Each structure stands twice: as structure tokens, then as C-alpha cells.
Amino acid sequence: MINDIYAVYLRELIRLWRQKVRLVTTIMMPLLWLGVIGSAFNKAFQMPFGGDFLSFLTPGILVMTMVFTSTVSGITTVFDREFGFLKEMLVAPIKRESILIGKMLGGVTQSMLQGVLIVSLAILMGVQFKGIAAIPGMILTMLLVSIAFVSFGLALASKMTSMEGFQMVMSFLIQPMIFLSGAFYPTKMLPTWLKVGVRLNPLTYGVDAMRYFAIGFHEFNVAMDLIILTALSVVLILIGGHLFRKS
Amino acid sequence: MKAIEIKNLVKEFDGIKAVDAISLEIEYGEIFALLGPNGAGKTTTISILATLLKPTSGKARVNGYDVVKQAAKVRHSIGIVFQDPSLDDRLTARENLEIHGRLYHMKRDERKKRIKEVLKMVELEGRANSLVKTFSGGMRRRLEIARGLMHKPRILFLDEPTLGLDPQTRRHIWDYIEKLRREGVTVLLTTHYMEEADHLADRIAIIDKGKVVALGSPSELKDSIGGDIIKIKCNDENKMIELLSSNGFDAMMVDEEVIIKARKAEKEIPKIFMLAKEIEIKSIMYKEPSLEDVFIHYTGKAYREEGMDEKEAIKMKFRRMRR
Numbered sequence: 030m031i032n033d034i035y036a037v038y039l040r041e042l043i044r045l046w047r048q049k050v051r052l053v054t055t056i057m058m059p060l061l062w063l064g065v066i067g068s069a070f071n072k073a074f075q076m077p078f079g080g081d082f083l084s085f086l087t088p089g090i091l092v093m094t095m096v097f098t099s100t101v102s103g104i105t106t107v108f109d110r111e112f113g114f115l116k117e118m119l120v121a122p123i124k125r126e127s128i129l130i131g132k133m134l135g136g137v138t139q140s141m142l143q144g145v146l147i148v149s150l151a152i153l154m155g156v157q158f159k160g161i162a163a164i165p166g167m168i169l170t171m172l173l174v175s176i177a178f179v180s181f182g183l184a185l186a187s188k189m190t191s192m193e194g195f196q197m198v199m200s201f202l203i204q205p206m207i208f209l210s211g212a213f214y215p216t217k218m219l220p221t222w223l224k225v226g227v228r229l230n231p232l233t234y235g236v237d238a239m240r241y242f243a244i245g246f247h248e249f250n251v252a253m254d255l256i257i258l259t260a261l262s263v264v265l266i267l268i269g270g271h272l273f274r275k276s
Numbered sequence: 277m278k279a280i281e282i283k284n285l286v287k288e289f290d291g292i293k294a295v296d297a298i299s300l301e302i303e304y305g306e307i308f309a310l311l312g313p314n315g316a317g318k319t320t321t322i323s324i325l326a327t328l329l330k331p332t333s334g335k336a337r338v339n340g341y342d343v344v345k346q347a348a349k350v351r352h353s354i355g356i357v358f359q360d361p362s363l364d365d366r367l368t369a370r371e372n373l374e375i376h377g378r379l380y381h382m383k384r385d386e387r388k389k390r391i392k393e394v395l396k397m398v399e400l401e402g403r404a405n406s407l408v409k410t411f412s413g414g415m416r417r418r419l420e421i422a423r424g425l426m427h428k429p430r431i432l433f434l435d436e437p438t439l440g441l442d443p444q445t446r447r448h449i450w451d452y453i454e455k456l457r458r459e460g461v462t463v464l465l466t467t468h469y470m471e472e473a474d475h476l477a478d479r480i481a482i483i484d485k486g487k488v489v490a491l492g493s494p495s496e497l498k499d500s501i502g503g504d505i506i507k508i509k510c511n512d513e514n515k516m517i518e519l520l521s522s523n524g525f526d527a528m529m530v531d532e533e534v535i536i537k538a539r540k541a542e543k544e545i546p547k548i549f550m551l552a553k554e555i556e557i558k559s560i561m562y563k564e565p566s567l568e569d570v571f572i573h574y575t576g577k578a579y580r581e582e583g584m585d586e587k588e589a590i591k592m593k594f595r596r597m598r599r
Contacts (some may be wrong), residue, residue: 032378032381034379035378036375036379039375039378041376042373043366043367043371044364044366047366047407048366051579068282112361112362112364112365113360113361113362114359116358116360117362117363117364117423120328120351120354121351121353121376121379121380122348122352122379123379125491188485197393
């Protein structure tokens with residue numbers, strides 16, 4: 030089983046390596062957010078915890094980018110279906126679960142690499158993280174976010190047959206989720222009716238946990254953040270796994 | 277034991293029988309062709325044998341294993357080249373084979389050795405480290421055949437192996453399939469090209485609407501419709517047919533030609549000249565029956581290779597584009 034998963038994962042790694050330029054190009058958007066928006070508003074905003082806006086924004090942008098990357102990595106299964114490689118794996122004497130797990134690991138790897146790249150850039154821009162102590166918590170949160178949204182992407186990919194469907198999901202689900210997650214501003218500033226959306230949005234807790242581990246600021250209970258994130262991952266893995274097996 | 281045993285296999289999609297009680301036995305070492313027009317049920321049959329689809333009813337055994345109950349063992353026994361391209365074109369030829377070897381639990385040394393062997397067999401050893409993206413349609417097909425053979429399966433399925441390839445490349449692919457015969461691999465291929473089945477297969481099952489309508493070697497099938505075909509052009513076809521029919525010939529008119537089935541054409545032609553002194557014969561020719569004649573004989577309809585609907589035509593075009 031481990032060897033089967035590795036075979037699937039190895040292919041994902043090779044593909045990732047071949048597309049390494051894309052890792053750099055997809056960094057452009059978060060770079061603009063941090064470099065332009067972050068720097069521009071840095072002086073203008075008085076943050077509630079006393080820190081600067083750039084440091085506040087960085088964990089949010091980190092989560093945003095990883096959510097995008099993870100979800101999009103689910104696309105590879107649609108590609109596989111369209112271009113036939115999935116069939117090659119389906120007739121091989123390996124379990125469906127091995128294919129699923131191998132693909133998930135591939136997506137998580139890509140998303141984690143992206144995360145590390147953004148953190149490195151942020152450090153170069155002068156963002157003050159909590160030092161070495163920030164690392165374990167940030168990695169944990171990054172992993173949970175990646176796993177949850179790669180599974181989400183896989184679940185979508187199992188149901189969808191075209192790339193257009195992905196655009197829909199990105200515009201109507203993922204983007205609103207990011208805007209309502211407190212990635213760009215403290216959620217306290219929102220009117221009450223929008224706060225409901227914030228509390229119902231699982232991403233809110235991902236951003237909150239990330240921000241706590243990265244710079245020490247948080248709006249919710251961090252233990253609760255992590256429990257919600259873990260529950261979300263488990264549920265999405267199960268749904269993704271179920272839909273993938275069925276398709 | 278047979279390489280493949282199929283008994284009363286049925287596959288329904290929404291109440292329509294794509295495979296309708298097919299029974300076949302295929303021997304080890306045989307090259308066996310399923311021949312029929314698009315939509316006859318060939319690919320569905322292969323998909324069931326490859327454990328990708330479950331049959332609605334009936335049984336099938338591949339290499340002695342039941343395709344439903346012993347799917348994993350079946351998968352180890354077979355190699356398959358799909359109708360649609362299934363290589364990862366961002367990987368090199370070698371990487372595609374390497375991943376395949378791993379998926380089939382081959383040991384490291386074994387993989388290395390076998391990659392060399394199969395690439396040599398399809399004459400791609402020079403391109404081992406090129407990305408598949410850069411390969412032509414024919415090269416991709418060859419690599420897919422190499423991949424299908426990578427784990428030394430006893431049985432290889434080829435689903436329309438030359439679909440969308442130009443005639444020259446098709447000949448080339450045929451040569452490789454011929455080579456497999458010498459290596460003792462059992463090959464089950466589907467095709468809707470008459471000449472492909474005729475050229476390659478030891479035995480052919482002609483399939484139409486999910487049923488086997490005829491089974492045998494190419495020459496058996498051709499003999500089964502009763503000898504040769506004589507075609508005559510003359511100035512009065514009706515009179516010719518009347519004359520021939522009243523003298524015990526099996527004659528009919530197709531496209532302003534008189535078509536006569538005869539056991540031994542070379543002996544019958546002089547008799548026809550004797551009988552038809554009054555009629556001006558413009559040309560006369562005879563040929564051994566083709567598989568096309570066999571198809572017409574058993575199904576009562578003309579065989580059209582391009583007999584596909586619009587949707588299929590678009591799919592084909594798309595397929596060609598990708599090759």
C-alpha cells in the first residue's frame with residue numbers, strides 16, 4: 030500500500046518539478062497583496078493589537094494563497110480524467126485509496142511549498158514573526174488548511190467534468206470565503222449581519238489560528254480554531270474519498 | 277485453461293444492451309480480434325474484461341481468474357492500451373514506464389531492465405528521456421504498447437490500436453503487434469478496420485449490436501459465405517440476372533453491377549460467357565470475398581467505417597488533435 034501511494038505521489042512530484050516555474054508565477058498575487066496593499070496601508074491603519082498592518086495581513090494572505098493552491102490542485106484529477114492517465118491507475122493492481130492518498134499528498138506538498146515561499150518573502154519584507162516558536166503551530170495550521178482544501182478540490186473534481194465549473198466554484202465560493210475570513214482586516218470591524226457569515230465560515234478559524242501562531246494576535250479561542258479545522262479536514266477527506274471512489 | 281473465457285456476458289446501460297449475451301473462448305498465444313462498427317460493444321466488452329466495468333450478468337474469466345471476484349489477479353495478468361491516449365505527457369517516456377512498473381509492484385532492477393527491453397522493442401530507446409509532449413501520435417501509441425507490456429502480462433488488450441493514425445504509422449504498429457505473436461503474448465484487439473483484423477488476427481469475432489454474428493479465422497469466415505465474388509458490367513443487367521438465375525447461379529444487382537457468388541470463379545466464368553452470348557459484357561472480374569462481404573452476408577447491411585454520428589465525429593477529431 031505504501032509503495033502504491035508512493036508511485037502515485039512520485040508522479041505528482043515529477044509533475045510539480047516540471048512546473049516549478051508555476052510555483053513562482055503563482056506567488057505574484059500574494060506578493061502584490063503584501064508588497065502593495067500591505068505596505069500602502071501599513072502606516073494608515075492603527076491595528077487593535079498595536080502591531081503593523083503588514084504583519085497582520087501576512088497570515089491572511091498565507092492562508093488565502095494556500096486555499097487557492099490546494100483547491101486548484103484538485104483540478105489535476107479532472108485533467109487526469111480528461112487525458113486518460115486516471116484509467117492507467119484504475120486498471121493497475123492497486124487500491125482506489127492509494128490513488129486518492131497519493132494525489133492528496135501531491136496537492137498538500139505543492140501547497141506547503143507555496144506557504145514556505147510566502148513566509149520567506151514576508152521575512153524579507155520585514156514582517157516580525159514570533160521567531161522559532163512560531164514554526165510548529167504555523168506548520169500545523171498550514172497542513173490542516175492544505176489537507177482540508179485539497180480534499181475539497183478532489184471532491185469537486187469527482188463531481189465536475191469541465192474546467193468551467195472550477196471557475197464558478199472559485200468565484201462564488203472560495204473568494205467570498207476568503208473575504209469573509211478576516212484575512213484582510215479584523216472581523217470586529219464588520220457590521221453584525223456580515224459577522225454571521227464570518228462565524229459560519231470555516232476559513233475564519235484557519236486565518237485566526239495562523240495569525241495567532243505567526244504574530245500572537247487572535248480574535249477567537251485558538252483551541253476551538255484547531256478543533257474546527259481538524260473536523261473540517263476529516264469531513265472533507267471523507268466526502269472527497271467517497272466521491273472519488275464512486276466516480 | 278483458456279486465456280479468456282466469456283459466457284453469456286451482458287452489459288446494460290439504462291436498459292439498453294451494449295453487450296448482449298456474448299460467449300467466446302480465446303486460446304493462449306492467439307491474436308484475437310473483435311471486429312465491428314462503432315457502438316457494437318467492443319470497448320464495453322474489453323472494459324469488463326479489464327475489470328473497469330462490472331457485467332450486468334454472465335461470467336468472464338481472464339487468465340483463469342474471475343473478472344468480478346478476482347479483479348486484482350486479473351489486473352496483474354493483463355496489459356491494456358486504451359482507445360483514448362492515457363500517457364502523462366509531462367513525464368518522459370522512461371518516467372511513464374517507471375511509474376507503471378511501480379504501480380505493478382516490480383522490483384527496482386527488474387524495472388530498469390524491462391524499461392530497456394520494451395523501449396527497444398518499440399524502437400524508442402533513443403527517446404527514453406524526452407517528454408511525451410514532444411512525441412508524435414504514432415510514437416505515443418508505441419510507448420503505450422511498451423507500457424502495456426512492461427509488467428510482462430500474459431494477455432494484452434488493445435482497444436482500437438490504430439484509431440486516428442495515418443496508414444503508414446498503422447502499418448508500423450501492425451509490425452509491433454506481429455512481434456508480440458512471436459513472444460507468445462495473447463492479444464485481444466478491437467478494431468473497426470476490416471483490413472486490420474484481416475491482417476493481424478488468427479481468429480475474428482464479428483460483433484454487431486452487442487452480439488457475436490460470426491466467428492472464425494479470416495479465411496474460414498470468407499469461405500463460410502461460399503466461395504468467390506464475380507462482378508460483371510454489361511449492357512443489360514436484368515437480362516443477365518434472369519439468365520444466370522434460371523441456370524442455377526446466385527446472382528443479384530448491386531450498384532449497376534451483376535454480383536455472382538460462386539464456389540470456384542475461374543471455372544464458372546467460362547460458363548457465364550457461354551450462357552450470355554447475346555449480351556455484351558463490358559467487363560468481368562472476380563475476387564475472393566473480403567471481410568466486408570462477410571459482414572454484409574451476416575448482418576444483411578453494408579459496413580460503413582465512417583458510420584458514426586456527429587458527436588462521435590467531433591470526439592474523433594479531438595482525439596486526432598491530441599495525437
